[in-house]
Ligand code: SF4
């Protein structure tokens with residue numbers, strides 16, 4: 613079994629393509645959707661963790677590519693240098709997936725790695741360069 617984090621980009625003319633259904637039903641993959649922004653009149657994006665047999669993942673990605681739907685596999689990982697973080701919260705304002713939040717109890721920064729779509733926006737927003745991509 614293998615898990616890959618992937619961004620699926622739907623061109624406007626393929627916005628209704630049943631990608632998730634195909635991945636699940638035809639390739640027996642588990643899909644954990646982390647972020648979705650899909651509408652009928654714009655390019656759609658969906659970020660998800662996909663888990664399954666490596667051969668099934670490869671075949672599924674080939675299938676959706678053949679359908680005219682693009683995809684990108686994330687290979688980077690976000691590094692949070694927690695010791696240097698001053699919990700100012702600037703990064704939470706740019707995080708599109710709520711992976712970065714401030715605790716309502718003590719206003720400390722909380723990082724939920726499961727939700728991170730590795731967009732890198734927080735690395736630019738942090739005034740102390742506490743966040744970086746590896
Ligand atoms: S890279 Fe940073 S801004 Fe982007 S989703 Fe991950 S935590 Fe949020």
Ligand code: SF4
Pocket residue numbers: 696697698699700701702703704721737738739740741742743
């Ligand atoms: S912007 Fe940087 S210093 Fe501020 S909370 Fe985020 S990681 Fe910490």
